[in-house]
Amino acid sequence: MSYDFNSIEAKWQKYWAEKGTFKAENTSEKPKYYVLDMFPYPSGAGLHVGHPLGYIASDIYARYKRHKGFNVLHPQGYDSFGLPAEQYAIQTGQHPAITTKENIARYREQLDTIGFSFDWSREVKTSDPKFYKWTQWIFIELFNSWYDKNEDTAKAITDLETIFALEGNTTVNAVSDEDIVPFTAEEWNNFTTKEKEAILLKYRLTYLAETEVNWCPQLGTVLANDEIVNGVSERGGYPVIRKKMTQWSMRISAYAERLLQGLQTIDWTDSLKESQRNWIGKSVGASVTFNVQDHDEVIEVFTTRPDTIFGVTFMTLAPEHELVQKITTSAQKSAIEEYIEATAKRSERERMADVKTISGVFTGAYAEHPFTKEPVPIWIGDYVLAGYGTGAVMAVPCGDQRDYDFAKHFDIPIINIFEGVDISEEAFADKEKTIIANSDFLNGLKYKKATKTAIYELEKINQGQGKTNYRLRDAVFSRQRYWGEPFPVYYVDGMPQMIDIAHLPITLPEVEKYLPTETGEPPLGRADMWAWDTEENKVVSNDKIDHKTIFPLELNTMPGWAGSSWYLFRYMDADNDTEFASKEALQYWQNVDLYIGGNEHATGHLLYSRFWTKFLKDRKYLSVEEPFKKLINQGMILGTSAIVYRISGSNRYVSKALKDQYETEELRVDVSLINNSDELDTEALKSWQPQFNTAEFELEEGKYIVGREVEKMSKRWYNVVNPDGICEQYGADSLRLYEMFLGPLEQAKPWNTAGITGVHSFLKKLWKLYHDGENFSVSDIKPTKENLKTLHKTIKKVEEDIENFSFNTSVSTFMIAVNELTAQKCSSREILELLVVLISPYAPHIAEELWNKLGHKESVSTVSFPVFEEKHLVESAKQYPISFNGKTRFTLELSLELSKEEIEKTVMAHEKTQQQLNGREPKKIIVVPGKIVNIVG
Numbered sequence: 045m046s047y048d049f050n051s052i053e054a055k056w057q058k059y060w061a062e063k064g065t066f067k068a069e070n071t072s073e074k075p076k077y078y079v080l081d082m083f084p085y086p087s088g089a090g091l092h093v094g095h096p097l098g099y100i101a102s103d104i105y106a107r108y109k110r111h112k113g114f115n116v117l118h119p120q121g122y123d124s125f126g127l128p129a130e131q132y133a134i135q136t137g138q139h140p141a142i143t144t145k146e147n148i149a150r151y152r153e154q155l156d157t158i159g160f161s162f163d164w165s166r167e168v169k170t171s172d173p174k175f176y177k178w179t180q181w182i183f184i185e186l187f188n189s190w191y192d193k194n195e196d197t198a199k200a201i202t203d204l205e206t207i208f209a210l211e212g213n214t215t216v217n218a219v220s221d222e223d224i225v226p227f228t229a230e231e232w233n234n235f236t237t238k239e240k241e242a243i244l245l246k247y248r249l250t251y252l253a254e255t256e257v258n259w260c261p262q263l264g265t266v267l268a269n270d271e272i273v274n275g276v277s278e279r280g281g282y283p284v285i286r287k288k289m290t291q292w293s294m295r296i297s298a299y300a301e302r303l304l305q306g307l308q309t310i311d312w313t314d315s316l317k318e319s320q321r322n323w324i325g326k327s328v329g330a331s332v333t334f335n336v337q338d339h340d341e342v343i344e345v346f347t348t349r350p351d352t353i354f355g356v357t358f359m360t361l362a363p364e365h366e367l368v369q370k371i372t373t374s375a376q377k378s379a380i381e382e383y384i385e386a387t388a389k390r391s392e393r394e395r396m397a398d399v400k401t402i403s404g405v406f407t408g409a410y411a412e413h414p415f416t417k418e419p420v421p422i423w424i425g426d427y428v429l430a431g432y433g434t435g436a437v438m439a440v441p442c443g444d445q446r447d448y449d450f451a452k453h454f455d456i457p458i459i460n461i462f463e464g465v466d467i468s469e470e471a472f473a474d475k476e477k478t479i480i481a482n483s484d485f486l487n488g489l490k491y492k493k494a495t496k497t498a499i500y501e502l503e504k505i506n507q508g509q510g511k512t513n514y515r516l517r518d519a520v521f522s523r524q525r526y527w528g529e530p531f532p533v534y535y536v537d538g539m540p541q542m543i544d545i546a547h548l549p550i551t552l553p554e555v556e557k558y559l560p561t562e563t564g565e566p567p568l569g570r571a572d573m574w575a576w577d578t579e580e581n582k583v584v585s586n587d588k589i590d591h592k593t594i595f596p597l598e599l600n601t602m603p604g605w606a607g608s609s610w611y612l613f614r615y616m617d618a619d620n621d622t623e624f625a626s627k628e629a630l631q632y633w634q635n636v637d638l639y640i641g642g643n644e645h646a647t648g649h650l651l652y653s654r655f656w657t658k659f660l661k662d663r664k665y666l667s668v669e670e671p672f673k674k675l676i677n678q679g680m681i682l683g684t685s686a687i688v689y690r691i692s693g694s695n696r697y698v699s700k701a702l703k704d705q706y707e708t709e710e711l712r713v714d715v716s717l718i719n720n721s722d723e724l725d726t727e728a729l730k731s732w733q734p735q736f737n738t739a740e741f742e743l744e745e746g747k748y749i750v751g752r753e754v755e756k757m758s759k760r761w762y763n764v765v766n767p768d769g770i771c772e773q774y775g776a777d778s779l780r781l782y783e784m785f786l787g788p789l790e791q792a793k794p795w796n797t798a799g800i801t802g803v804h805s806f807l808k809k810l811w812k813l814y815h816d817g818e819n820f821s822v823s824d825i826k827p828t829k830e831n832l833k834t835l836h837k838t839i840k841k842v843e844e845d846i847e848n849f850s851f852n853t854s855v856s857t858f859m860i861a862v863n864e865l866t867a868q869k870c871s872s873r874e875i876l877e878l879l880v881v882l883i884s885p886y887a888p889h890i891a892e893e894l895w896n897k898l899g900h901k902e903s904v905s906t907v908s909f910p911v912f913e914e915k916h917l918v919e920s921a922k923q924y925p926i927s928f929n930g931k932t933r934f935t936l937e938l939s940l941e942l943s944k945e946e947i948e949k950t951v952m953a954h955e956k957t958q959q960q961l962n963g964r965e966p967k968k969i970i971v972v973p974g975k976i977v978n979i980v981g
Contacts, residue, residue: 325515
């Protein structure tokens with residue numbers, strides 16, 4: 045009977061769907077285990093073979109955990125808000141909801157084809173109002189909360205209002221805006237409602253503020269740092285500039301220390317933890333204030349080395365610093381403005397990464413040194429960022445490479461405060477010979493004492509204090525887009541008001557176009573029905589706005605990370621209409637036991653999700669501090685691009701071996717036009733793109749051979765391999781096994797379609813092991829010792845591999861086992877039943893079919909995992925080398941239970957021994973049980 049994988053896989057995928065085989069229960073006597081993948085954004089291109097890698101790994105582990113007796117939650121959904129759908133809507137006029145729905149249907153079809161054991165009854169989509177109702181609710185909870193630094197927790201804003209009414213704000217130790225003005229209880233109680241709301245906004249965990257943002261004019265929206273690559277937008281490659289805008293922000297900085305400490309409690313890779321530590325950027329030092337000469341202003345700087353303050357010879361402000369315009373002299377105004385304009389075109393990442401370019405402009409103003417009272421020139425430079433620290437640095441050229449380079453470039457004096465250390469240009473090029481040379485001062489007691497002394501002296505003159513600083517900045521939460529979660533916010537007299545949860549969700553209105561308005565408002569500014577009626581509690585027409593009972597709604601939408609920051613908890617109770625998840629479900633599932641996804645989310649999604657989880661714990665909605673216990677970053681499956689060589693200035697293309705004879709340009713072409721011998725179908729290429737219609741080809745031996753390059757699998761390089769074709773030609777089980785077989789889960793590895801034939805042949809051999817020609821052939825015959833040994837060494841190895849996420853070596857183990865059992869002509873049910881269970885997490889379709897053929901009615905996924913028995917690996921016999929005068933003449937298998945005397949007697953009685961001795965009596969017989977027998981003649 046042939047292995048008809050297409051019909052087998054379709055049969056069991058239908059069975060799983062109809063029976064709800066993988067549906068998890070929220071109450072069970074079994075221990076729980078929650079396996080989650082970073083959910084996909086449903087793009088129009090669908091999946092390529094690189095996408096399922098992590099899904100296959102998590103699916104193997106989820107299936108394994110079910111076999112081990114766990115109640116497994118393994119859900120899936122879609123991160124379905126996002127810029128690509130909106131860009132497509134702008135180009136075509138089609139509503140993003142329509143394309144998103146089509147793309148989700150395509151993804152679901154592909155995912156089902158690969159045979160994942162997802163609990164689809166819990167599917168979520170971030171663009172579904174039933175889901176984002178609770179994203180809006182979390183936003184409101186953040187708005188209605190403040191952070192108490194004394195108790196290190198978030199609290200209800202009503203608690204803060206009570207304190208203000210009784211005590212004022214002088215005793216409050218909160219995370220807040222910097223410009224907090226002290227007031228008494230009496231003053232608070234006399235403030236107007238608007239004045240109170242303005243003050244509270246400075247304390248809320250989500251707040252409105254004017255901030256520096258990454259603005260992309262072509263996309264008409266603000267971008268996060270991780271949405272910018274090399275100074276341009278990741279989507280479309282458009283220029284990005286820095287500008288100030290009033291935006292919603294999240295006070296994630298309140299959680300900086302807890303985010304840092306929490307890394308010690310979770311099982312993540314060291315590299316990922318280090319990425320978050322660096323992003324949070326904890327520094328211990330001092331805050332120092334410099335008075336600005338001839339101005340009633342001060343410049344605050346943070347430094348980890350207050351003891352170097354006598355080495356300060358200039359100050360540098362970020363070009364965006366609020367004091368720049370106030371203190372710049374008229375003579376320097378033009379140069380300053382020109383520099384600011386140029387800086388606005390560079391992203392923060394570009395400025396941070398550029399350590400070679402030295403640029404800056406003198407403001408013409410001077411600060412006063414806190415101790416010497418000497419004038420300190422104030423410059424601006426784009427290597428200082430407004431959002432990091434205070435946006436200002438005190439420059440100590442003798443102690444910092446960048447300050448030194450800046451000072452040398454602009455001929456600014458350098459004061460050497462490190463006695464006995466050479467700071468000549470030649471010496472300074474080697475840091476180890478300069479600053480670190482005086483390690484006794486830098487790292488020893490002198491340094492520590494000097495730092496304490498500096499802080500003490502600064503505090504005495506009221507121009508500084510000890511401080512712990514974090515690089516982590518509050519997260520901008522506004523996007524000037526249409527396709528995102530609407531804010532549940534309306535405005536009364538310019539102040540934000542929250543819509544009650546009873547009236548959520550606030551859904552997206554219809555708009556004529558998905559572009560910003562002509563006056564620069566976000567796309568929601570085009571909506572006709574986008575005002576809030578506070579009496580009817582519903583969205584009404586804009587022309588009804590009277591600022592009495594009907595008010596304008598927020599025009600921005602939330603960023604993509606809003607829904608992804610909490611979606612893991614929605615899976616626990618996805619159909620709940622009254623709360624984001626029930627207390628019972630949250631208490632049972634707690635958090636994710638295993639999370640698999642890409643490391644590109646290290647400082648975005650993963651950080652924000654940790655922040656929201658801690659906040660929800662503070663407000664008693666969760667009982668856990670961390671969302672993901674264990675996290676694995678799967679490696680990337682690389683594509684093998686196909687390259688053709690065009691002779692420069694022509695439409696002639698030469699085969700690979702001929703390219704060096706000409707000056708050529710490399711062009712990538714669709715890999716589907718190439719066969720396994722790297723031969724290009726030139727006629728198909730002519731039809732592929734218009735530029736190749738009239739192409740001429742210079743061949744080698746009658747063929748056009750392309751070049752090959754292993755790189756990221758991407759539509760851009762035309763090297764994408766569609767899993768649909770692989771499943772159709774080889775089967776989903778072959779795809780699953782091959783992706784695991786390619787190499788360690790966490791490493792990058794190249795895809796080669798030709799290689800899949802090996803694992804496909806293995807599955808056919810596995811199938812054949814259970815069949816005799818056209819007949820299913822499994823017997824109740826008792827297994828041999830060899831059969832049991834093969835089975836149990838396979839059980840041992842596969843279980844170890846799964847527990848260690850070494851899935852690639854399991855595939856090799858299966859191949860060895862099937863080869864051995866085939867050679868042993870094994871047909872024993874006792875062996876072959878357990879082999880089916882063992883391989884089922886990897887190749888579930890063929891396993892289900894064989895399990896069914898073995899006479900079982902239930903799914904193989906419900907069966908316990910085989911138990912390893914060490915006794916079957918214990919050797920009962922030994923192949924002894926039988927030597928004569930130290931030379932082995934033959935081998936003899938003897939029981940390991942024989943005594944030394946019994947071994948000697950058996951060997952001496954053997955006919956080959958008698959032939960070797962030829963009637964002679966041996967002088968000596970040496971027997972080492974379990975090792976050797978040597979007969980000395």
